Each structure stands twice: as C-alpha cells, then as structure tokens.
Amino acid sequence: MQLVIAIIKPAKLSDVREALAELGCQGMTITEVRGFGRQKGHTELYRGAEYRIDFLPKLRIDLAVTDEQLENVVETIRDAAFTGNTGDGKIFVCPLTHVIRIRTGETDRSAI
Amino acid sequence: MQLVIAIIKPAKLSDVREALAELGCQGMTITEVRGFGRQKGHTELYRGAEYRIDFLPKLRIDLAVTDEQLENVVETIRDAAFTGNTGDGKIFVCPLTHVIRIRTGETDRSAI
Amino acid sequence: MQLVIAIIKPAKLSDVREALAELGCQGMTITEVRGFGRQKGHTELYRGAEYRIDFLPKLRIDLAVTDEQLENVVETIRDAAFTGNTGDGKIFVCPLTHVIRIRTGETDRSAI
Amino acid sequence: MTVTDLSYALNTFYLLVSAALVMWMAAGFAMLEAGLVRSKNTTEILVKNILLYAIACLCYLLVGYTLMYGSPDVTDFAPQANFFFQVVFVATAMSIVSGAVAERMKLTSFLLFAVVMTSFIYPIQGSWSWGGGFLANAGFIDFAGSGIVHLAGAAAALAGVLLLGPRKGKYGHSGNIYAIPGANMPLAALGTLILWLGWFGFNGGSQLSIVGQNNSSAVAQIFVNTNTAAAAGALAAFLLVRIIWRKSDLTMILNGALAGLVAITAEPSASSAITASLIGLGAGVLVVVAIIGLDRAHIDDPVGAISVHGVCGIYGLLMVSMTHPEATLLTQLYGIAVIFVWVFSLSLLIWWLLRVTMGTRISAEHEYSGADIADCGVEAYPEFVYGKTK
Amino acid sequence: MTVTDLSYALNTFYLLVSAALVMWMAAGFAMLEAGLVRSKNTTEILVKNILLYAIACLCYLLVGYTLMYGSPDVTDFAPQANFFFQVVFVATAMSIVSGAVAERMKLTSFLLFAVVMTSFIYPIQGSWSWGGGFLANAGFIDFAGSGIVHLAGAAAALAGVLLLGPRKGKYGHSGNIYAIPGANMPLAALGTLILWLGWFGFNGGSQLSIVGQNNSSAVAQIFVNTNTAAAAGALAAFLLVRIIWRKSDLTMILNGALAGLVAITAEPSASSAITASLIGLGAGVLVVVAIIGLDRAHIDDPVGAISVHGVCGIYGLLMVSMTHPEATLLTQLYGIAVIFVWVFSLSLLIWWLLRVTMGTRISAEHEYSGADIADCGVEAYPEFVYGKTK
Amino acid sequence: MTVTDLSYALNTFYLLVSAALVMWMAAGFAMLEAGLVRSKNTTEILVKNILLYAIACLCYLLVGYTLMYGSPDVTDFAPQANFFFQVVFVATAMSIVSGAVAERMKLTSFLLFAVVMTSFIYPIQGSWSWGGGFLANAGFIDFAGSGIVHLAGAAAALAGVLLLGPRKGKYGHSGNIYAIPGANMPLAALGTLILWLGWFGFNGGSQLSIVGQNNSSAVAQIFVNTNTAAAAGALAAFLLVRIIWRKSDLTMILNGALAGLVAITAEPSASSAITASLIGLGAGVLVVVAIIGLDRAHIDDPVGAISVHGVCGIYGLLMVSMTHPEATLLTQLYGIAVIFVWVFSLSLLIWWLLRVTMGTRISAEHEYSGADIADCGVEAYPEFVYGKTK
Numbered sequence A, B, C: 001m002q003l004v005i006a007i008i009k010p011a012k013l014s015d016v017r018e019a020l021a022e023l024g025c026q027g028m029t030i031t032e033v034r035g036f037g038r039q040k041g042h043t044e045l046y047r048g049a050e051y052r053i054d055f056l057p058k059l060r061i062d063l064a065v066t067d068e069q070l071e072n073v074v075e076t077i078r079d080a081a082f083t084g085n086t087g088d089g090k091i092f093v094c095p096l097t098h099v100i101r102i103r104t105g106e107t108d109r110s111a112i
Numbered sequence D, E, F: 001m002t003v004t005d006l007s008y009a010l011n012t013f014y015l016l017v018s019a020a021l022v023m024w025m026a027a028g029f030a031m032l033e034a035g036l037v038r039s040k041n042t043t044e045i046l047v048k049n050i051l052l053y054a055i056a057c058l059c060y061l062l063v064g065y066t067l068m069y070g071s072p073d074v075t076d077f078a079p080q081a082n083f084f085f086q087v088v089f090v091a092t093a094m095s096i097v098s099g100a101v102a103e104r105m106k107l108t109s110f111l112l113f114a115v116v117m118t119s120f121i122y123p124i125q126g127s128w129s130w131g132g133g134f135l136a137n138a139g140f141i142d143f144a145g146s147g148i149v150h151l152a153g154a155a156a157a158l159a160g161v162l163l164l165g166p167r168k169g170k171y172g173h174s175g176n177i178y179a180i181p182g183a184n185m186p187l188a189a190l191g192t193l194i195l196w197l198g199w200f201g202f203n204g205g206s207q208l209s210i211v212g213q214n215n216s217s218a219v220a221q222i223f224v225n226t227n228t229a230a231a232a233g234a235l236a237a238f239l240l241v242r243i244i245w246r247k248s249d250l251t252m253i254l255n256g257a258l259a260g261l262v263a264i265t266a267e268p269s270a271s272s273a274i275t276a277s278l279i280g281l282g283a284g285v286l287v288v289v290a291i292i293g294l295d296r297a298h299i300d301d302p303v304g305a306i307s308v309h310g311v312c313g314i315y316g317l318l319m320v321s322m323t324h325p326e327a328t329l330l331t332q333l334y335g336i337a338v339i340f341v342w343v344f345s346l347s348l349l350i351w352w353l354l355r356v357t358m359g360t361r362i363s364a365e366h367e368y369s370g371a372d373i374a375d376c377g378v379e380a381y382p383e384f385v386y387g388k389t390k
C-alpha cells in the first residue's frame, strides 16, 4: 500500500475529489497547508510598512491506496489539479506498511 | 522506526492521549484535518441556498515509535479511538529511516 | 528520494527557511500543528476554572529532497531550528518512492 | 406654544431617548452572549437574541402591557413613549434568560417560553409593583427594576437551567469543574460596554420625567451613580480575581461591571456617588463569589446571568433599605420573595411542560456538533470553523 | 429666555440626536456588510463604507444640499441641524449600494460613483419630493424615505449589479445556485441591531419637530411603530424560513427586521402599532421571497440590499395608500416610478461610463485571491487567514 | 413649572446625553485597540481598557474633579451632569495611552499609572485652562480639548513609549521597519465609528448649554464641523496613501478620520463647514506623515495614538489662531508647551518610578507567547488560536 500526498491549489479541491470519486476512492484526508516554491507571493502594506507573503495557501491531500490503484490515482490527481501555472503543486508517494480501519479493525487492503 | 499516522474523531483526543501516555509515549504531534469518507456530512443552508459539508473535522496524530512499540501503540490507539460509528478513522504506518531530536542532536531510537 | 518532516518552534521558521534557501531548497510545505512532548504547557483560567494547555503551537515542515541532499538538509534544519530549550522539535525522514510536479509532469529527482 | 407643551415634548423626548438606549441593550446581550459561548453555538444564540426581542415587543404589545398597567393615565409625556419605554424592559428581562440556558436549549422551546414570559409571567408580576399593585402598597421599593426586571429574568433562567442540566463536558464524574471558554472576548467586552451605555437609559429613564429641578437633579445623579457603581464593580471583581488566581480574568471583570449596574438599579438616585461606588464594590465581589458558588453547585450558567442579575439583583434590593429612607429590610425581602417565587415556580412549570411535550434540550449529537449546524444552517464564522468544498 | 428659544433649542437638540443616530447607521451598514462578505473581501468593504460616508458628507455639503433644498428657510431649529440631518440620509442611500456590489466592484469606480450619486443623482431626485418639487405637489407621500432614500439606493445598486454580473462561483453552468456564506455572523447581527437603533433617528427625526402635543405624540408613535415593524419583520422571516427549510437562517431574520424597518419608513406615524406590525409581517415575508427570487434570476446581491431596500421600499410606499388618508395608490405608484426610473437609468449610465473607461470589476485573479490583498494590502484577520513569515 | 426649570432640564439632558456619548468612546477605544493589536494580546488590551475607564471614574470622583474645578458654581444644569460630563473626558485622555503602549506594557504598572494620571496629572493641568487658571487667563483657547485631553493623553503615551521601547520584532537590526498587522480589522473600523459617534457628545457637549439661539446654533454647527472634519480627514489619508503606495490602507483611513476629529476639537464652533473640511484635510495628511515619521524614528505606537492625538492635537490648537478671532499663535503655542511639558515630564517620572520598582515591561517570553496567556488566562479567540485538550 502507498500513501499519496498531494499538494494542490485550494481551488482545485472539488475537481480532484470528484475525479477521485469516479476512480472509486472513498476516503481521503485534507489539511490546510502553506506552500513555498517557485510561485511568487505578494506584497502587503500595513501602516506604511510593506511585507511579503511568501507562503501561499495550499491544500494537502493524504490518500492511502493499494499498489494497483497507485498509478491511476496519481495520474488522476495530476490531471484534475493541473492548471499549467506555477504553484500547481506536487505529488509525493511513500510506502505504507500497515493500514487499519479503527471502526472495524480491518487491516491493510480491506481497510483502505 | 515507524511513523504512525492516525486519523481520529476530535472528541477522542483526550482518551487517545491518555492511553498513549500509559504506554509511555511522551511525544506526539497533532494536526487539524478534514476527512472525507463513508461518514456522511450534513447539509447547511444560507439565504435559501443549500450546500453540503462533506469534509468533517478530524484530528491527525503523528507519532514516531520504535519497531517494538509499534504493535502496542497501534492497538492502543485503535481501542481508545473506537466508538463503533462510521468516521472513527484510520491508522496508517509508514517506515522512518531517520529520527533526530533537534535540541540534543540524538538520533533514531533515542530521539523518539 | 526522502521526505523530511521537521517539527519546529514557530518562531524559527524564518531562520530555517533562509538556511534552506542557501542550500538551494526551492520548495517546502508548512503546516500549523500542535505538539505534545517534554516541553510543558501552561495553565489558563476562565471564570474560576483552571485548565491546562498541553498542546503547544509548532510548525511542521514537509520537504522532499534527493538522497544526496538529505544529510545536508537535516543538518541545516537542525542548526537553524536549535535553541537548546525543550520543545525544539524533531526531524523525521521517510522514504519517497515517487515525486511528481503537477504543472510539468516531471517526475522524481527533477520534480523536487 | 406653552410651557406645558414644552415640558411634554421634553419629557417625551427624554423617555424616547432612554428607551432607545434600553433597546440598544438587546445588542449588548447579543454580543455578550455571542462572545461567551463556543463558536459552534454562536449563530444560534444570535438568532435567540434577535427573536426574543421581537417576541417580547409583539407579545407585550398584544397582551403584556395591558396586563401590567391597564390603560395608564399618562399626562406628562406621550403615552406611546411610555409604552416604548416599558416594552424594552420586558425584552431585557427575557434577554437574561437566553444567556443562562445557552449552548443546550432548543430554539423553539426557548421561543415559546419567551411568549409566555413576556405575555404573562413578567407583566403580572410587574403589575404588583410598578402597576400599583400589592407590592407597591406594601412599600417595596425597586426604582428601576433590580427585582422586577433582573431578578425576574434570573429566576426564570434558574428554573430553566435546573431542568436543563449542565452542558456536556462542563462537570466531570468526580465533580471536576471544566472551563469552557467562550469564542470571542472582544465581542463579550463590546456587549458589556453596550449594556453599560444602555443602562443610562434604563436607570436614567426610570425617573420618568426630567422637567423640574428635582427631576433634573435626580436624573443626573442617576447617571453618575450608575456609572460609578459599574466602575466599582469592575474594579472589585478584578482585584478579587487577581488576588485569588493572580490572573486578570476578563469575563469576571465584565461580570463585575454588570453586577454593579444591576445592584444600583434598585435605587440609583437616593445615594451619593460614594455610596454608589461602595454598592458597586460589594456587587463586584459578590458576583465572583456567586459565579464560583453556582459552579461548585454544578449549576451551569455560561454567561453568569443568574449571578449577575439574580444574586446581585437581590443584593441591590437589600441595599435599598440602607440608602432609601422609606425602605425597610422586611418589605424588601418580601418583594424579593414574591417576585422570585412567582417567576421561578411559574417558569419551572412552563419549562417542565415544554420538556415533556416537545423537549427542551437539543440532542447530545447536536450539542456536540453545535446548535448552529443543527438549527441554523450556518456557523458563526463559516470560513474558520469547518472546511467545505464549494 | 423665552418659550420660543426653548422650543428652538429642544427641536435643534432632537434633530441633532436623531441625526447622530442616523450617522451611527453607517457603522451598521459597515458591520452588516463586513459580516456578510467573505473574509478575503472584508477590509475592502470596510474601506468602501468609511469612504462612501466621507464622500457623501463632503459632496452633499459642496453640491447636493443646495441642489436639493436651495437655501431652505428653517425657523424652528438651527439650520445646521437640518443640514446635518439631511447629510446623513444621503450617506444611508449610498451605503445601500456598497453591499449589493460587494466582493467584485473596483474600489475607485465605486468611489467615483459615490461622488455622482451623492452630489447629483440623489439630491435632484430628493428635490422633487422633500425639496417641494413636482412629486410633492402630485401628492406623493414618503414620510421618511422608503422611496427617496431606500428605493433610490436600491435602484442604483440594481443598475450596478446588472452591469457587474454575479460573483464568480455564485451560479453554476446548469443554473445551480451556490451558497457563499459570509465570514462573520456576529458582525452581521451587530450591524442589524445598530441599524435598528439608528432607525429611531431616521424615522423619529423625520417629524422634524418634537414640540407641540401633536409632534410629541407623533414622534413617540413613530418610535413604537418603527420598533414594532422591525420585530414583526424578523419574526415573519424566521417563521417562513423555518417552515420551508426547517432551519433558522440568521441572515434572513436580520433581513426580515430590516425589511420591516424599510417598509414602515414610508409612513411611520399614521398607523397604530398593530397596523405597523402587520406591515412588518408582510415585509418579512416579502423580503425572503424577493431574495430567493433575485437569486433565481441570477441577480447576485450578497447582502440582500436590493430586496430589503428596493422591494420592501416599494411595498412600504404602496402600503401608505392604505394607512394615510391623503395618499392614493396611483400617486404612490407614480412616485415609485419616477424615483426608480431616474435613479436606475442615470446610475446605469454612470456605471456604464465607468466600465468602459476605467473598468468596474476587479480582475478574476483578484476576485479569487480577494479584494483585500489586491486593493488594501491587509486582510481583515491577518493572523487567521494566511500565514506569513515575519 | 417655569421657563427656567425647562431650560435647566433641557441643558441637563443635553449634557447627560453628550456625556453618555463620550462614555461610549470607551468602547470605541477598546474596539480600535483590540483590532489593532495581535490576537495574543487582545484580551489584555480589553482588560486595560475596561479597567482604565473604571479607575478614571473612581479617581476623578475621589480626587481629580475637586483638583480641577474646586466646587464649581453650576447654575444652568444639574451639577452632577457637569461632573459626569467631565469624568468621561479624563477617561478619554487615559484611553489614548493604552493603545500606544499596547502589547508590551505590564498590566499592573499601567493601572497604577492610570491612577496617578486621572487623579493628578490630568486634573491639575486641566485646572489651568478649563478650571479658570493661568492658561485660561493667558488667552489659550482649547474649546473641547485638543490639547487638554488629546495632547495630554498623547504626551503621557509618548513618555511611556520612550521608556518602554518598541515591541520585539518591530524594528530590525539594520533599521528595518517590520509590519505587525493587527488581528481584527472590522473591530478597528467599528471602534473608529464608535469614536466618531461619541465625538458628537465630546465636542457638541462642550458648549455646555444648548438653550438660547446662540447656543443652539453653536451646537448644531459643532455637530456639522465635527462630522465634516472627520470625513475630510479620512478622505485625505486615503488619497495620500493611495498615491504613495497604490493601496488603500484601512488603518490609515481610520486614523485619518480620528485625526480630523482631534484637530477640529480645539475649536469646532467658530468656523464654517468648509473651513472644518480644510482643517480635516490637513489633519488627514499630517497623521499619515506623523505615523511614518514616528516609525522611522523607531517610536513604536501600535495604534497611532501619538500621531492622532498628539500631533493632530497640536495642529488643531494652532489652527485655532486662524479660525478664532481672539486666539493668537503665541498663546496657542504657549498652551501647547505648558500642557506637553507638564504631562510629558511628570509621566516620564511616574513611568520611570514604575520601571525601577515593579517594572513596566512584560518579560520577553510573555511578549512572545502573548500578554493574554501571561496576564489574563484566556486568549481572545480561544478556539482559533491554540488547540487544547479539554
């Protein structure tokens, strides 16, 4: 099993979620994060002092998938989150050794 | 070493923390996240327009453990976070290759 | 490739970011988290009832790096985030099997 | 144009301005309560506050005013000014209730109670004193309503709280008392300052006429005493809390100011400013003790309404026997007993009827997720509380 | 010192206090709108509200007042009191516009429109009725400005909204209507309660004199009716929404109260409190229907300004024909048509000129990231919205 | 009932309403400051604002009033009305201080300073002008307190700020100036609008009598000028900031409005509305320049109190020499110097004594984690700031 971690633009959440739903992904976890990268922030002004906002609002999606789903899922997220502008985000994949569903105690593949 | 990632119901945090403390876990990191899954959200209404809240508030616990602790910790979280209703959450485990305590520079097992 | 997860004191963000920039790290993702550990919280009072705040505000940095960068990056974060007081935080490293840049479709090393 | 015309106009204007200030207290209660509940119950408490005011205005118009005053023979000012001044008082009494039962009371049951309270319970009781009934004849003195308004509101609130029980998580199994901090301290402070301002209308207007040197001086004295008692109450609460816990608990200070205001309301014109400050000091101490005492007794009052309006209302009425030449401790106690027993027992009955018929408490699940979602459809700060997909 | 001096002083004071209350409505609009827009546009709507008030005051001083009243012959009170009372009315009219075009209108275009509206469009129109022009002669009755102020503001807003189009994400491709909840419900409630309080000055002051038994009684009646209509409007909106959706939509209740206030403004003195409550009930129902209707027509008004001030303004003006002996449905319709056509068409022209020259709509990118960052440099709650490195 | 009785009643009422409006300014300062500090210091600034008001009321009652006015011979209105009007002025002066020293000053030291300021420093200085002392005799003209209240408050604040030093993180090693945005812009806007409203009482009430055509007209003119100067100040600050940075900095606009209000306070009745708007325009420009200038000088004033009340207070006093026939630049400068030197040097002494005895600055650790946790025990928005386990 794999944990897919996707950093996306907040405005793309609906698209990504719907695309994933079509794939049959029934669960995911979202975190509000702030990203720093090639995409430039902007300058603000407060009482005559300017300051930069470098960390831009992003959403992080954590999604546990089976090895078979992986390729499909990554591609789906990639397509749904794509705008072509800097700041579109990244997808990271890291291996999961265990998955447990708390409610039923199911483990691994059946717990995803 | 392993990183245990548990998604739980916010109301269960105290129970989980206390159960882990009894196990001797002295550190953990909490994130406010939103979960999408089998548990249904609810409908809201604003000026005559209805909308669904699909992402429900959850807490994510990140907890680095030694390989020996792993089984015990996972079981403890499972028991403490259990309510039996949908939305109880999941536990993911992924391998950690390094752990460093910033203050002391200790690494790996002794840094947990 | 490796995912470096650092839990640091919020006040240290600027230092860490600048130190990483000098190393050539051009991207990272930040999350507001709350940490529980050896560092003690504090007591609050509300209308005659006291209560403890055990979870202290921390920042989590997620940073994907190549295997070669790893050592340097971890050391840099360690130095920049160091204050010597309890609560300085931890650094976790876990292996990444894939990295994809959404905008370009680049993968792995060139996507970091 | 005659001098009488002018006096009539001036008194009318004075009463209308006073009443408008009391109406403004509705905003004070709304903000205070919105600040002291958790954000998940904030929209609902706002709805309650707006609707209880609306209900009070309409019910008192249709039923209450006549019950309380019959057709009063008003000559010194426009009769409608009198009505407006009276109607905002009943709304104040009802506002007291909403805070005490906050975060767990069903909206509809609360509104039905408001109908009964403002149509019958409050006006009938009010007729006994301000309406010239037996309490007035017995010599009970309650100038601006420490008892008739504030104690009455607190008695109804107490009955509701006793039947409702505490909020989930407020008291532990082993008797522990847990803090449930409100969501928005600036709103609570704003609400208190609004109430403070409105109170000048509440007490100042209760002289009912400002023309004539006696009246003018009395109204001015009332303004000063009202302000001084509030200041002293805030300071006393601060000092006490600071000494005990070494912290400056904002909400206790706010309650201290309100305690001073409630206490001086029973007789704001008879005493000097120094006396008023002493009364305020006492109220500021008392309210802290009362809040902690009620908490120990596991009577859960999120905003301290019972302590502020009930305990300090009684305290203020008793103080009258020391500042007002014609008041005696006995008649004051008599008035307190009558008001409390009437309002408390009738309220208990109504709350109980509501409980057995439609229920008064929201479900545990709704209490957990918040009354806003359950009852209102939108949270107080939608962007900050829950995420959603658009 | 003579009786005349006193009358002069009292009337002056009464008018100044009334005007100060109307000035306070500027805060009401600011808070209401700040509560009902998303947090990313909150600072900008605050800037708009403060500046539109400032512009209204200065433009009406320099141009508008003379256009509307010439050099009025004021004898019963200080002429400057009259000016102050009039100037805050034009600010009210302009405040109505800001809410409707919120979250997408360019700041500078909006301010330029405010200059034209408060210097010319509003005063010229006002001169036809309150300035003693042809509408007054035709028998059109609009006591405190349901039409002259509220409908006028709403007509200008409607023109702006039609040219601007809806906020991004408000309406889907297939005609779906999406909710865009405002950021801060307590602020919206506070704003409404401020407006409610200010309205006592708005309607109560419009009697223009409180001396003389008739005047005193009329002002008192106005206070009562104003309050009652608002209460009834809030209750009606609540009941209707509750029946349809089984939820208690706070913002609809707030709009209901405001709807009652707007409706009674056309003639707040002629009817009894019972009639006022019926007018308010009607307004509370009407405003809910209007808000939903406009939404169905894809006319996007984030705060409901067009429904509250426009639709209920018209409704209030029509009701006058039933409560006021001298008003007829025809003259009322005539007045409504004149005001609407004048303000709407001129506003459309100005908005259009602004659009083709400097543009009226912020860029899609700025609309997404928020007007606060684009135009103001600081968000409303900087610590809660975005992180930053210091 | 005689004409004299009526005049007495009307003046009393006018003064009480004015004073109530000034009392309301306490809420304005509280909200403005709560909006402009970071959320971690918000509860503490609220505590300071409530308690400084309470302390001012009690100290001025016990000591200050007599020091300032002796036993004034008041005949035109109730003496207690005069007291109430005066007491809220001293609270205003003290409110100015709290904002400037916010986010780093110890609560208890601040409160002790408030005791000295409101018991002695302010009243003694006030006795020299309004109490009929040597400044009054010298021909110094300060109608409603640009100097006696606002400059005095700012001078005390400046002394405090100089001894305290800037907030951590405000100025970098290499002289960089960092922005520290406040937490809540709507509160800041609300606070400013409250102050704007309250200022009608502040300036309008300072005529001290409304009866008599002269007085009535003067009060009306004051209302208009007060409003106009504020509007012009807001607009000027907006335009200047817009031209320099192409952004519409809300807090500068708010400060601009307040600057106009402070400037016109020195003589709000002598000039026409056009002149008032010019004075306001100047103040709006000046305050922006002053804020930036003080920042460059590394004098850290989170809310701009020194610029608004100090710099624009001086400016307003100087303008009097142009609008008031009897004022000369020299006597105005003389008065300014006397007030500033007295208040500044005495304040410096008191602040210094407090610093060497109990300390005036919170610890670096507390400054980092916030005064709310350190001193008050609860944050302003507990649910949004830190997580906790219940």
Ligand SMILES: Nc1ncnc2c1ncn2[C@@H]1O[C@H](COP(=O)(O)OP(=O)(O)O)[C@@H](O)[C@H]1O
Residues within 6 Å of the ligand: A007, A034, A035, A036, A037, A038, A039, A056, A058, A085, A086, A087, A088, A089, A090, C026, C027, C028, C029, C030, C062, C063, C064, C065, C101, C102, C103, C112
């Ligand atoms: N090495 C990295 N580790 C973790 N997160 C990263 C990394 N690089 C980029 N990100 C995240 O991806 C987001 C988008 O990256 P950015 O460089 O701005 O755009 P793009 O990927 O289109 O070039 C960033 O805001 C950040 O959250």
Ligand SMILES: Nc1ncnc2c1ncn2[C@@H]1O[C@H](COP(=O)(O)OP(=O)(O)O)[C@@H](O)[C@H]1O
Residues within 6 Å of the ligand: A026, A027, A028, A029, A030, A062, A063, A064, A065, A101, A102, A103, A112, B007, B034, B035, B036, B037, B038, B039, B056, B058, B085, B086, B087, B088, B089, B090
């Ligand atoms: N595949 C997944 N990847 C990541 N998080 C998941 C996944 N499935 C579920 N979750 C998380 O677990 C939570 C509970 O899941 P849900 O399906 O609602 O209940 P249950 O596990 O009891 O069936 C979700 O809200 C979501 O945060």
Ligand SMILES: Nc1ncnc2c1ncn2[C@@H]1O[C@H](COP(=O)(O)OP(=O)(O)O)[C@@H](O)[C@H]1O
Residues within 6 Å of the ligand: B026, B027, B028, B029, B030, B062, B063, B064, B065, B101, B102, B103, B112, C007, C034, C035, C036, C037, C038, C039, C056, C058, C085, C086, C087, C088, C089, C090
């Ligand atoms: N086992 C762990 N798993 C996850 N996070 C941890 C763990 N131990 C500590 N942390 C995080 O590191 C932070 C600092 O740890 P703490 O024990 O307080 O200080 P120190 O590391 O200096 O001894 C904690 O607040 C928590 O966020």
